[in-house]
Every structure is written in structure tokens, then in C-alpha cells.
Amino acid sequence: MELPRAFRHVLRNGLLMAGALAFATAATATEVKSQAYQISSIPVESLQREAPKLPDLSGYTAEAVYAKVQAKPAGRVVVRGMIEQNPLVEFTGGDERLREWVKRQGEMPQVIFIEGGYVTPVELARSLPEKYFRETAPGVYLARLPIVVSQGATLHIGKETKDFRLSSERGAFLINDGKLFITDSRLTAWREADNQQDWFTKKGKFRPFLNSWGGTETYIVNSVVSSLGYTASKSYGVSISQYSPAMHPIMQRDHPTGWLLNSMFDDMWYGFYCYEAFDVVLRGNTYRNNLVYGIDPHDRSRRLIIAENTAYGTVQKHGIIISREVNDSWIFNNRSYENHLSGIVIDRSSINNVIAYNEIYRNKSDGITIYESGQNLLWGNKAFSNGRHGIRVRNSSDMGLYENVAAANGLLGIYGHVKDLNGTDRDLALDPFDMKLSLVVVGGRLVGNESGAISVVSPQSVKLYQLDMLMPTKPAGIGMFGALADGKNQILDLLVRQKKAVLVLPVNHVAQLQK
Incomplete structure (x- = not known):
């Protein structure tokens, strides 16, 4: 340096x-x-201590993620109404949010469900009418409805997919209630009218998002995720979140987890958010020009590894923040710079964390808060x-x-x-x-x-x-x-x-x- x-x-x-x-x-x-x-x-001895022992990162690789993919059995694809679907209650539980999907779809809102096994974008395109999902160019897919990966199912967006686009006009978004793999690919919020990425324009305007619920596994490796997220709950960009207190007794799911490795997240409302997630690994990613936060683990998440990431250009707040009882975690060997406020923040009763060997510079507020x-x-x-x-x-x-x-x-x-x-x-x-x-x-x-x-x-x-x-x-x-x-x-x-x-x-x- x-x-x-x-x-x-x-x-x-x-x-x-x-x-x-x-x-x-x-x-x-x-x-x-x-x-x-x-x-x-x-006595000097009372202050002397060994350097902290940091987690071994050697197992968190693309190859280890590929080994987790199970391509059998094959899954199935169905379209159902959005109302009274447990993974979607957060997004329909109120007239205002439901009105969003009715307005964008022009009918009682529909959702694509992946069930029973392994599905790729190729199978989605084969199984659905073009008005809901289509291949617009070789390896480029456009989802025009929300997609739910059901419990026991897997969606794999792999290297054969050049770009997996979620239509903003049609209110598309992606909910993982099972397993989701995005490897060597792209996930992009897409503005059909302008035939381009849905760049942020104003606060509160809907943009597609990805949320993974309790009991799920999410893997994003060697990929680019762009322009997801807006202000509504659990719609921040890429989120790994336990079910809400109202839904958790119904769903009875374990804490969600995931690995995000060597990927780019740009123009997101939040580059990353989690809630009551355990053992999440963020390694080697770049969080560039995101709106509110680059990395934002939240409420009662534990044993997180945030290592070797770069967070810069955050428009409103911090590059990296953990807040509200995010405990027993490691933040090390990251770079956080040129963010609007602080480079790294540890906030609201977050204890027993190790913050080590990070480089924090040219932030407008503090380096570490x-x-x-x-x-x-x-x-x-x-x-x-x-x-x-x-x-x-x-x-x-x-x-x-x-x-x-x-x-x-x-x-x-x-x-x-x-x-x-x-x-x-x-x-x-x-x-x-x-x-x-x-x-x-x-x-x-x-x-x-x-x-x-x-x-x-x-x-x-x-x-x-x-x-x-x-x-x-x-x-x-x-x-x-x-x-x-x-x-x-x-x-x-x-x-x-x-x-x-x-x-x-x-x-x-x-x-x-x-x-």
C-alpha cells in the first residue's frame, strides 16, 4: 500500500x-x-495478546460452489396467483404493495413457481409463454413476472446465461425459498421501454430485487448483479433474510445462509443486506456506487465472514456496516474508500467481532466508527x-x-x-x-x-x-x-x-x- x-x-x-x-x-x-x-x-503483560486467529478462506471457492450443485431431479415450472402464497406475504400484505403488482401486470398478479427440483433459464423459457419469460437474444433472458424458487427446488443461472434480466415495468423480482446459484453470469434489473439496465433515478421508485428467505442457501460466484432494489421492506437489492416475526412461527425455517464470492454489485439500493442470517461468507466481491450501503448485515446475524472485499463510492452512507446484534463475526482484509460517510461501522450492540487488516481511506466521515x-x-x-x-x-x-x-x-x-x-x-x-x-x-x-x-x-x-x-x-x-x-x-x-x-x-x- x-x-x-x-x-x-x-x-x-x-x-x-x-x-x-x-x-x-x-x-x-x-x-x-x-x-x-x-x-x-x-504490568505490560496485562495488555499483551496474540494476533487474532482469522477464518481459513481456502474452502470458499467457485469450485466448492460448483460441487454443491445437484442437477437432479429435474424441477417443474408453474404459474399461479400471487395472493396467499407464504413466500410472498411480505410483498402482498397490504393494499399499497399489492397495488404495485396489479398496476404493473394489468391483471390479478401472477408468479412463476419453480418446484420439485433443478431448473435453469433454458427450462424456464421452454415451459412458459413468451409474455411471461423469453430468451431475447442467445443466452439473454427476460423475466416479466416474479419468480419464486420453492422449498426443495433449485434455480441455477449459470455460464450459459449471459444475462438474466428482471423487468421493472412488469414488476419482476426473484424470491429464493430453496436453493439459488448464480455462477459466471449476470443478474440485472431491466427497463424494457429503454432497452437498458434500470439505473437508479429516484428514491421510492420500484426496481426488481432478490430476497432469500429462512432455510435457504444462496450462492453468487464470479457474477455481476446490477441495479436491484428500492426502499420497500426486504426489497433492498440482494437480501438474505429470516422470515418476519409474524411468518416465522408459520414457516418454521432455520437461519438462511449463503456465499457471495468474487462478484460485482453495482447501482444497488443496498449492495448486500441480511437479517438473522448465519454463516454467510462475502469474499472477494466489489461493491461499487451503491446507493445507501455497500455491505449491510443486520439484526442478530452471526458468524459472518466479510473478507477481501472492496466497497467504494457509496452514495448516501457507509461502505461496510454491521448493525444491531451482529455478533461473533470477522471483517478483515477489505478495502473501503471514497464512501459518503464512514468506511466501516460497527453499530447497535454488535459485540465479539474482529475487524482486522482493513484499509479504509478517503471516506468523507470516519475511517472506522x-x-x-x-x-x-x-x-x-x-x-x-x-x-x-x-x-x-x-x-x-x-x-x-x-x-x-x-x-x-x-x-x-x-x-x-x-x-x-x-x-x-x-x-x-x-x-x-x-x-x-x-x-x-x-x-x-x-x-x-x-x-x-x-x-x-x-x-x-x-x-x-x-x-x-x-x-x-x-x-x-x-x-x-x-x-x-x-x-x-x-x-x-x-x-x-x-x-x-x-x-x-x-x-x-x-x-x-x-x-
Whole structure:
């Protein structure tokens, strides 16, 4: 990786500025008041830990996916009405959504069902009238009705298919309730009137989408998926989602899963979304110019592997975000850059995740943002030239920051703070929070960040060891401020001259421990 020019300039100057350690304690209206802190040394051994063990990716390959395809028995294709079909309740359960399909089909809406076994686009074209599904050119297929892959069935869109197009005018979409393979092919939202891809034009306008329900397997390999998704529920683009709380007791399906490997996702409402999905693997994909998020695993998804992906150009929000109890997952060796907000976000009580060896740069907000999500490990990440902070941590305890580099960011290298979220539009029953913050920062470098190296507001504790800090490009944020000013010399002496580990605790907390 080539370092940014400002970073290289600072390194050439070689000016070690230990004074760039700045624990800012000035409170805002939404932050608790600052307090006095006690500084002491602690055993170095208490902070030392091995590098995280990351999942072995060698088994997640195109060849492994091909081996999962079972071409027998052959399936069958039928057309039925859309109403009162369990996999479609989410999309017909209300007059407004049902009206969408009636308007687009010009009749009581119909759906193509794949049942009983294995089907390819060739079989679809043979089995259906052209007004519903047709081959428009060799290897190019146009679906003019929604398609449901039923439980026990498989749809395989393979290399013989140059493009599998879903008609926007006719309200086509793809629901997987069984197994879906898209290998060496394309899946495209298609505007028939203009004979072109249905590029995003405005929020709320229908576009085709893909959703895989509980109990399903979805595999997308060496393929291109373009222009799917809009604002309606479970219609975001490519989604892997458990059935809704109302339908889950009826369907009784296990958590959905899938592998998305070495594929391109562009101009999607969400490049990827999941809900209560387990063991999903996103490896080696590119998420380019998607509208809201590049990658967005959500509610109670677990054991996800998000590795070796590139997410850039997200128009509205973040490149990669996990939110609301997405736990026990790995985000590593990704690149996330030039997104409208942050490069990587860990949000809303998502715990026990490893975020390692990612490169996050030129995002308009933070490089890495941690909101209300403690017990996570950030290891060996590089966050540089982001518009705000390199790494930002809010209301999160037991956070480990090891061997990270934050360079040439617009504000601070590392910013930790608490914030009172009462009185905001946050649903506190669904997304509770604690105004607690504790950080362990070991190793790594904070170099040339515009407002200083590190600022921590109202922490319960901060532990520091072997942290290199170099002079920012302009002399802002140097030194310690407010309640920590008196401890400045002691911290620098322990950290830099004596090369010891430093513990910073609130004085009132120390007094309680001594009772």
C-alpha cells in the first residue's frame, strides 16, 4: 500500500511528538461532564495478546460452489396467483404493495413457481409463454413476472446465461425459498421501454430485487448483479433474510445462509443486506456506487465472514456496516474508500467481532466508527485521509485497538467519547445504550492527523502501550487538556521514556476501589 503524501512527509521529518497525546475532556451538551483522572503504570503483560486467529478462506471457492450443485431431479415450472402464497406475504400484505403488482401486470398478479427440483433459464423459457419469460437474444433472458424458487427446488443461472434480466415495468423480482446459484453470469434489473439496465433515478421508485428467505442457501460466484432494489421492506437489492416475526412461527425455517464470492454489485439500493442470517461468507466481491450501503448485515446475524472485499463510492452512507446484534463475526482484509460517510461501522450492540487488516481511506466521515458496541477487537487496520476521525468509538466498553495506523485524517487519529442519546429519534427499547467507554490502545501509529493524535472524553478507563505518535501537519490538538492537564508529564514519562504501560482512571473510581 502506498501511504498518503501527508503521511510520507511526516515520516520524512521524523518528528516524534509524544505531546500529541490529547485526552480532550471538554463536555458538550450531549456529553457527561469531565472529571479528574489518576495516571499510573500497569504490568505490560496485562495488555499483551496474540494476533487474532482469522477464518481459513481456502474452502470458499467457485469450485466448492460448483460441487454443491445437484442437477437432479429435474424441477417443474408453474404459474399461479400471487395472493396467499407464504413466500410472498411480505410483498402482498397490504393494499399499497399489492397495488404495485396489479398496476404493473394489468391483471390479478401472477408468479412463476419453480418446484420439485433443478431448473435453469433454458427450462424456464421452454415451459412458459413468451409474455411471461423469453430468451431475447442467445443466452439473454427476460423475466416479466416474479419468480419464486420453492422449498426443495433449485434455480441455477449459470455460464450459459449471459444475462438474466428482471423487468421493472412488469414488476419482476426473484424470491429464493430453496436453493439459488448464480455462477459466471449476470443478474440485472431491466427497463424494457429503454432497452437498458434500470439505473437508479429516484428514491421510492420500484426496481426488481432478490430476497432469500429462512432455510435457504444462496450462492453468487464470479457474477455481476446490477441495479436491484428500492426502499420497500426486504426489497433492498440482494437480501438474505429470516422470515418476519409474524411468518416465522408459520414457516418454521432455520437461519438462511449463503456465499457471495468474487462478484460485482453495482447501482444497488443496498449492495448486500441480511437479517438473522448465519454463516454467510462475502469474499472477494466489489461493491461499487451503491446507493445507501455497500455491505449491510443486520439484526442478530452471526458468524459472518466479510473478507477481501472492496466497497467504494457509496452514495448516501457507509461502505461496510454491521448493525444491531451482529455478533461473533470477522471483517478483515477489505478495502473501503471514497464512501459518503464512514468506511466501516460497527453499530447497535454488535459485540465479539474482529475487524482486522482493513484499509479504509478517503471516506468523507470516519475511517472506522464504533457506536454502542463493546467487546470488539480492531487489529492492524490502516485508516488514512478520511474526512473526520481515523477511528471513532462512542459509548462502547472493553474495546481493544491493537497495531492500527491512523494517518492524515481530517480530525483525530483516535476519538473516543460518550454521548447521551436520550431525546433523539432512537428507539431506546429496541436499541438501548450505556454511556460507558473503555479503551485499550496498544501499538500502532497515529501520524499527521489534523486535530491531533488521540482524544478520549469521559472514559471509565484507558490503557496505553507502545503507541507511536508523529507530528500533525499543523500544530492543533497538541498536549493534554482540562482535567488531564496535570497528568501530562507523568503519562509521557511512563509511555515514552520508561516504555511502560499506562492506566488512566477517574479519581472517583480509584477511590471506590480503595474502600
